[in-house]
Amino acid sequence: MNGKTFKSSMRARYFKQKLFFGAVRLSALLITLALLGILAYILANGFRAITWEFLTQPPTDSMTKGGIMPAIVGTLYLTVGAILVALPLGVVSAIFLTEYAKQGALTRIIRIGVNCLAGVPSVVFGLFGLGFFVVFLKFGSSILAGALTLGILILPTIIGAAEEALKAVPQTFREASLALGVSKWNTIFRIVLPSALPGILTGAILGVGRAAGETAPVMFTAAAFFTAVLPKSIFDEVMALPYHIYVLATAGTHIEETRPLQYGTVLVLIALVLGIDLIAIVMRSMIRRNKRW
Amino acid sequence: MEKDFIIRTKNVDFFYGAFRALSDITMDFEKNKVTALIGPSGCGKSTLLRLLNRMNDLIDGTRVEGEILFEGRNIYAPDVDPVEIRQRIGMVFQKPNPFPKSIYNNITYAPKLAGIRDSGEIEALVEESLKQAVLWDEVKDILTKSAMTLSGGQQQRLCIARALAMKPDVILMDEPTSALDPISTAKIEELIDTLKKHYTIIIVTHNMQQAARISEYTGFFYLGKVIEFNVTEKIFTNPDVKQTEDYITGRFG
Amino acid sequence: MSTYEKAEHMSTMKIRNNVLTQHAKEIAIRNLFGFFAFLSVLLLGLILLFLFREGLPLFKKISLADFLFGTAWYPTYEPPEYGIWPLIVGSLAVTFFASLIAVPLGLLSAVYIAEIAPTRIKEILKSIIELLAGLPSVVLGFFGMVIVGPWLQETFDLPTGLNIMNASVMLAIMAIPTISSISEDALYAVPREFKEASYALGATKYETIIRVIIPAALSGVSTAVILGMARAIGETMVVLMVAGGAAAIPEGIFDAVRPMTASIAAEMGEAPFRSGHYHALFATGIVLFVITLAFNLIADYISNRFRETGSGTL
Numbered sequence: 001m002n003g004k005t006f007k008s009s010m011r012a013r014y015f016k017q018k019l020f021f022g023a024v025r026l027s028a029l030l031i032t033l034a035l036l037g038i039l040a041y042i043l044a045n046g047f048r049a050i051t052w053e054f055l056t057q058p059p060t061d062s063m064t065k066g067g068i069m070p071a072i073v074g075t076l077y078l079t080v081g082a083i084l085v086a087l088p089l090g091v092v093s094a095i096f097l098t099e100y101a102k103q104g105a106l107t108r109i110i111r112i113g114v115n116c117l118a119g120v121p122s123v124v125f126g127l128f129g130l131g132f133f134v135v136f137l138k139f140g141s142s143i144l145a146g147a148l149t150l151g152i153l154i155l156p157t158i159i160g161a162a163e164e165a166l167k168a169v170p171q172t173f174r175e176a177s178l179a180l181g182v183s184k185w186n187t188i189f190r191i192v193l194p195s196a197l198p199g200i201l202t203g204a205i206l207g208v209g210r211a212a213g214e215t216a217p218v219m220f221t222a223a224a225f226f227t228a229v230l231p232k233s234i235f236d237e238v239m240a241l242p243y244h245i246y247v248l249a250t251a252g253t254h255i256e257e258t259r260p261l262q263y264g265t266v267l268v269l270i271a272l273v274l275g276i277d278l279i280a281i282v283m284r285s286m287i288r289r290n291k292r293w
Numbered sequence: 294m295e296k297d298f299i300i301r302t303k304n305v306d307f308f309y310g311a312f313r314a315l316s317d318i319t320m321d322f323e324k325n326k327v328t329a330l331i332g333p334s335g336c337g338k339s340t341l342l343r344l345l346n347r348m349n350d351l352i353d354g355t356r357v358e359g360e361i362l363f364e365g366r367n368i369y370a371p372d373v374d375p376v377e378i379r380q381r382i383g384m385v386f387q388k389p390n391p392f393p394k395s396i397y398n399n400i401t402y403a404p405k406l407a408g409i410r411d412s413g414e415i416e417a418l419v420e421e422s423l424k425q426a427v428l429w430d431e432v433k434d435i436l437t438k439s440a441m442t443l444s445g446g447q448q449q450r451l452c453i454a455r456a457l458a459m460k461p462d463v464i465l466m467d468e469p470t471s472a473l474d475p476i477s478t479a480k481i482e483e484l485i486d487t488l489k490k491h492y493t494i495i496i497v498t499h500n501m502q503q504a505a506r507i508s509e510y511t512g513f514f515y516l517g518k519v520i521e522f523n524v525t526e527k528i529f530t531n532p533d534v535k536q537t538e539d540y541i542t543g544r545f546g
Numbered sequence: 547m548s549t550y551e552k553a554e555h556m557s558t559m560k561i562r563n564n565v566l567t568q569h570a571k572e573i574a575i576r577n578l579f580g581f582f583a584f585l586s587v588l589l590l591g592l593i594l595l596f597l598f599r600e601g602l603p604l605f606k607k608i609s610l611a612d613f614l615f616g617t618a619w620y621p622t623y624e625p626p627e628y629g630i631w632p633l634i635v636g637s638l639a640v641t642f643f644a645s646l647i648a649v650p651l652g653l654l655s656a657v658y659i660a661e662i663a664p665t666r667i668k669e670i671l672k673s674i675i676e677l678l679a680g681l682p683s684v685v686l687g688f689f690g691m692v693i694v695g696p697w698l699q700e701t702f703d704l705p706t707g708l709n710i711m712n713a714s715v716m717l718a719i720m721a722i723p724t725i726s727s728i729s730e731d732a733l734y735a736v737p738r739e740f741k742e743a744s745y746a747l748g749a750t751k752y753e754t755i756i757r758v759i760i761p762a763a764l765s766g767v768s769t770a771v772i773l774g775m776a777r778a779i780g781e782t783m784v785v786l787m788v789a790g791g792a793a794a795i796p797e798g799i800f801d802a803v804r805p806m807t808a809s810i811a812a813e814m815g816e817a818p819f820r821s822g823h824y825h826a827l828f829a830t831g832i833v834l835f836v837i838t839l840a841f842n843l844i845a846d847y848i849s850n851r852f853r854e855t856g857s858g859t860l
Binding site: 013014016017020021023024025026027028030031032034035038041042089092093095096097100101106109110112113114115116117118119120121122123124125126127128130131132135136152155156159183184185206209210212213214215216219220242243245246249250259262266269270273274276277278281 | 568571572575576579580582583584585586587589590592593596597599600650651654655657658662663671673674675676677678680681682683684685686687688689691692693719722726750751752753755756773776779780781782783786787807810811814815827828831834835838839841842843846
């Protein structure tokens with residue numbers, strides 16, 4: 001046939017493909033550069049501030065000296081509180097959705113509810129926390145209010161991860177257990193849940209990472225710019241790493257002077273969150289490799 | 294001598310939604326005998342098997358009509374707990390499905406939940422079940438190893454031992470050897486022959502030769518109906534219904 | 547009681563008792579768990595309730611139309627003006643420009659991961675995107691404020707580097723992981739038969755991706771884009787630190803804006819409890835909640851329609 005025309009149109013098609021693949025690779029590159037660039041800048045500017053003193057001492061001299069220890073502690077309290085709220089609630093909800101619920105209106109409503117909860121902006125959670133926990137329930141600006149608000153924020157994440165982990169348990173395990181005359185609840189509690197536990201844990205770790213980095217929800221419900229002493233009860237206010245960064249960088253009285261400390265705090269927060277996320281990623285690939293069914 | 298029928302089905306219909314998967318099944322299963330259910334794919338034999346221990350309860354939108362009597366009592370009566378039925382009617386599945394636990398814990402899992410506490414009793418139970426399943430010699434030194442490390446044939450015998458540990462009256466087997474190699478298959482067929490002295494066995498099988506080898510009674514299913522149900526020898530040498538003969542001789546299915 | 551005894555001594559009375567307690571227990575567990583699962587829905591309703599509780603009082607002073615479309619946001623003046631139209635435009639502007647960046651990058655990276663990349667690179671890129679997703683928004687806001695801002699200021703000779711452009715770039719970084727991972731799932735879900743048919747007809751990989759795979763995954767990809775945009779419009783800290791803070795309708799991409807989220811976060815600390823300003827901020831929260839809810843419901847609807855019609859919206 002027309003050998004020559006055929007060849008040249010193939011060339012044109014392959015050229016288009018080359019352009020497209022180039023664009024695709026470029027986007028992957030840009031994304032990688034974005035991450036590495038951000039990390040590099042923060043690391044370069046912040047590592048000087050990381051000293052033992054920085055991590056273990058409270059701030060002094062209007063935050064221009066000293067450390068961020070209370071913020072680290074505060075973030076810890078808030079995050080632990082959040083997971084204490086979200087994990088049991090999330091796992092129970094996931095168990096209902098995967099093991100007990102029948103395909104019907106109720107299940108759909110719950111799923112839509114969880115999806116929409118996942119989409120609520122963090123500042124709206126902050127407003128809710130303020131209106132409900134701080135004011136209505138009279139908890140005041142406190143660890144309790146902050147942890148509850150954060151817990152609701154990460155609840156959809158936990159439910160999603162738990163559901164995925166439960167669904168991954170082979171149906172044949174359930175069948176074997178039921179066929180032995182074991183009740184449904186015992187089957188879930190002694191066979192399904194233990195098998196799903198690594199996946200659930202991975203989800204919990206990711207939830208912790210998310211909660212640690214949130215600012216807006218704690219801004220209205222728990223955070224104080226400066227607390228003179230560490231919190232003694234759950235009704236006390238706390239400092240928190242994300243909030244600390246925000247205030248130092250925008251509203252503090254010595255913005256330029258505290259810049260190195262800001263970088264340091266950002267570095268600590270990134271190390272914390274990315275460290276947590278990396279643990280989860282590694283856990284997840286270990287689970288995938290070790291699956292013996 | 295009067296025959297003891299431990300399970301009897303009376304005019305059983307089974308529906309998936311509007312689809313009638315089983316029509317008017319009336320069969321009597323004799324105690325301490327092996328009954329085989331044969332037929333082409335999708336004819337309803339596995340469906341019937343799963344009705345006998347109420348495993349089809351797990352599927353939404355299904356309906357059972359008629360009665361299934363176990364020791365004279367209808368197991369689908371509203372006051373009957375399926376969990377207890379399954380403690381007395383056990384099941385072995387087509388693909389071996391041991392739990393991701395040790396061999397020992399696989400066997401003790403259900404008896405412990407049913408209330409056996411005494412550790413001496415439990416240990417004896419493990420040994421007895423594994424011996425009955427002809428697995429004891431192979432695993433007695435590795436009881437704490439994970440069941441997943443066993444071969445396919447061993448895993449299936451473990452599943453049989455696991456079912457035996459509940460001391461059921463009836464054992465339902467859903468194509469138990471179709472996923473196994475010939476040697477494991479032979480071992481399990483031998484095992485079934487010994488087991489029938491103490492248990493009633495109802496086995497679904499794709500393999501006609503297997504049915505002919507090991508069963509006393511055979512039921513031939515087609516499109517959700519029992520076409521013929523009789524002594525095995527008769528079914529395989531001189532069946533009454535032409536359809537049965539066609540299936541046996543390989544003209545279809 | 548051992549199994550043996552149970553089997554031998556089973557009487558009708560015992561069956562009935564056992565059944566009652568066992569059955570009751572199972573039903574109790576199911577209902578309890580169902581209640582907790584339903585809690586998510588209740589929480590959503592509760593959020594709406596309390597937003598309304600603290601936000602509705604505003605509308606005694608000002609009509610809904612004046613609130614939504616009024617172009618003057620001067621909540622601290624005497625008399626205060628509560629028109630959030632500039633805030634809404636600010637949110638829409640940064641979301642729009644962020645999407646211009648994030649949608650191509652997110653989609654192309656998803657294509658790369660799903661169709662083109664070799665396995666090792668795929669795993670690495672997926673981890674990179676996941677780590678990017680994990681970056682706290684305050685960190686991105688800080689970066690935008692301290693590095694991108696001054697750079698923009700110098701390069702384009704601007705009075706300030708805190709503007710729509712800056713916010714859009716940083717928001718795009720936040721939205722890309724969402725768009726990428728959801729699109730990636732959608733691309734994976736395209737049945738192999740479609741791809742094989744295309745290749746068998748002599749199409750190149752590029753042509754197969756553009757003409758067969760992406761159209762087949764269209765609903766999933768649309769969902770990804772919508773959710774990515776929802777993420778951008780709901781973002782607080784980034785826009786708070788980087789968008790400039792001027793509650794005015796922008797005229798160019800280097801103008802400063804104040805999206806709704808930034809306004810709420812910035813001013814809540816100063817608004818006296820249950821003052822007009824306070825109510826106005828809650829009312830802004832309601833608007834924000836409704837907008838993001840709409841995005842999520844649309845995305846949900848699209849992905850459900852996809853499941854019902856099976857594969858192939860060619």
